[in-house]
Amino acid sequence: DTLTHTYMYIYTLVSRHMILIMIVMINMRAVIMGKLNCRKGTDDTDIVLHIGDISYARGYAGVWDEFFDLIQPIATRVPYMVSIGNHERDYPNSHSFYSGYDSGGECGVPYMKRFPMPRARSSVDCYGFDIGSAHIIVMSTEDDFTSGTVTSQYYYIQELLLKVNRKKTPWLIFVGHRPMYVDSTNNDIPAGDQTVAKTLREYVEPLLMKSKVDLALWGHHHSYQRTCPVYKEKCTPGAPIHAVIGMAGQGLSKNIESVTPDWIEYIDVEHYGYSRITTNASTLVFEYVRDDDGKVHDSLVLQK
Secondary structure (H helix, E strand, C coil): CHHHCEEEEEECCCCCCHHHHHHHHHHHCCCHHHHHHHCCCCCCCCEEEEECCCCCCCCCHHHHHHHHHHHHHHHCCCCEEEECCHHHHCCCCCCCCCCCCCCCCCCCHHHHHHCCCCEEECCEEEEEEEECCEEEEECCCCCCCCCCCCCCCHHHHHHHHHCCCCCCCCEEEEECCCCCCCCCCCCCCCCCHHHHHHHHHHHCHHHHHHCCCCEEEECCCCCEEEEEEEECCEECCCCCEEEEECCCCCCCCCCCCCCCCCCEEEEECCCCEEEEEEECCCEEEEEEEECCCCCEEEEEEEEC
16 A cells, blocks of 8 residues: 555764765765655655764854755755764763763754754653654663663663554664664774673663564664674574664774674675665565665565
8 A cells, every 4th residue: 555655764874074975965875965855855755864973063063054954955844853873972971871072072962952853851862753654763872771770761762662552553663873783893892882782782672672673773883784683692583673774974884893793684884875664554675775876785574
């Protein structure tokens, strides 16, 4: 039934400077302006998800203004939904979960003010919403997500997952910036890829499994990666499938293991691209489109 299809474009826009965004958008057609505008504007698109590292302003307010000028043709037509990344949130003594200097002192303030999402509470970027036959839950990987404190977003995530009406929205998609599953050699403490992934698996993964999340989308690592249905680092039927979709603009991350983990089904650290999802009540199609040829190079079809 074409009336019940929902089309989504998902990516992490990761660019070092605004001029690179223009090059990526126009010449490489990697993200918003290039890809969406050449697809009949946004006539066939219902939503855009931008999963962290939004403008890379890092303390320079003018960069935010430039970024909003760039996304205006899209964001004025369809919902432009976001999650917070390390380059918006992290700074010492700011109550961010990680104390690096990645936000340039912004501490999440410009991001939270410029993107008024339907958050569970005003101070943490955690929320859920329906779009067609899918329910999407967004978490902040840059704020406390452990179960050790009463103020942790862990309990908001738990509550949001419990409230999902799977009869109304049979597809459940979970979104956050730093990945729960990633092929990476970065084991730095406390904020290396594998260190964070391990913590996410300890606290958040059991919630996703219990709630039967279909697909989890992440950014941060500048590559495209897709797993099998995986739980506790083992391919498990019925478990969530994870995809890292950080390949939209910033320099690609090529720090992957010499031996690919068993739970990785597809990985690309050599090309830029974007992802898109199409859903109806019975089918979810997830696709990875490469920039250099505009073709789908990885796809996933789920059925209810």
